[in-house]
Amino acid sequence: MPAKGSSKASKKTSSQPWLHVDGTEIQEYGTVRTWPLALSDEARNYSCGRLNQILADTQILYALYKKHHWLMRGPTFYQLHLLLDKHAKEQLELVDEIAERVQTLGGIAVGDPRHVAEITVVPRPPNGAEEVPAMLSRLVEAHETILLASRDAASRAAELGDDGTNDLLVSEVIRTGEMQVWFLVEHLVDTPLVETPSDGETRTPRKTTTRSGK
Numbered sequence: 001m002p003a004k005g006s007s008k009a010s011k012k013t014s015s016q017p018w019l020h021v022d023g024t025e026i027q028e029y030g031t032v033r034t035w036p037l038a039l040s041d042e043a044r045n046y047s048c049g050r051l052n053q054i055l056a057d058t059q060i061l062y063a064l065y066k067k068h069h070w071l072m073r074g075p076t077f078y079q080l081h082l083l084l085d086k087h088a089k090e091q092l093e094l095v096d097e098i099a100e101r102v103q104t105l106g107g108i109a110v111g112d113p114r115h116v117a118e119i120t121v122v123p124r125p126p127n128g129a130e131e132v133p134a135m136l137s138r139l140v141e142a143h144e145t146i147l148l149a150s151r152d153a154a155s156r157a158a159e160l161g162d163d164g165t166n167d168l169l170v171s172e173v174i175r176t177g178e179m180q181v182w183f184l185v186e187h188l189v190d191t192p193l194v195e196t197p198s199d200g201e202t203r204t205p206r207k208t209t210t211r212s213g214k
Contacts, residue, residue: 029115033106043160048107050153051165053119054146054173055098056110060122061142062091067125068135076132080187084139087180094173101168121145136184143181150174 027033032044065088072080099109110116122142130138154169 027108029108029110031108035104035106037105039105039162040160043157043162044105044107046160047153047157047162047165048102048105050149050157051098051102051105052107052110053121054149054153054169055095055102056116056120057122057142057146057149058091058095058098058173059110059113059116060120061139061146062088062095064122064125064139064142065091068139071129071135072132073129074132076187080132080136083183087139087183090176090180094176097168097172101165104164105162133188136188140181140184140188143177143184147174147177147181150177 030049032041032048034041035044037044065084069081069084069088072084099111102109110119122145123138125138129135150169150173154166154174157163157165157169
């Protein structure tokens with residue numbers, strides 16, 4: 001115990017958490033702090049703006065994937081149910097990577113779903129379930145929106161010397177989007193699961209030959 005008259009003040013401690021704490025906004029959305037990244041202010045401001053738009057649209061694409069994963073139906077239910085969930089997980093990883101790139105550049109990543117809804121350019125789907133081809137087409141169109149923006153932003157970021165943003169958009173966002181579009185559009189090809197004989201024709205099973213030709 002400190003002696004009487006000691007300059008060392010006693011400090012009261014407590015394990016009670018601070019609740020209902022009000023704080024002030026210390027950085028506004030749309031502003032970029034100065035980092036020693038050897039990048040111009042123009043490059044960082046441009047990249048943060050474009051990345052946030054792509055980030056908002058990617059968050060909506062992720063949500064669409066999850067919704068359609070839940071609402072999928074029909075004879076291809078199982079395959080598409082699993083495929084859309086896989087794509088959703090990959091999009092969620094992109095959401096984190098894009099957001100962290102914005103933060104790395106000194107910006108503020110858009111995160112609140114209500115803010116995302118305000119700035120996304122991906123059209124809103126109906127609240128109910130659509131036919132399967134319509135759900136898949138909606139995903140493809142959202143992908144195209146993001147791919148168009150990503151190609152344009154990647155090209156300009158490279159011109160401004162922001163190689164990190166260019167690499168993220170080309171190597172991750174664009175390549176992932178292209179692969180996912182491929183898997184989706186192949187499910188939109190009008191090929192029947194079972195070919196039905198026409199005009200009462202009887203279909204003879206194809207003869208299978210062994211390696212010896214017998």
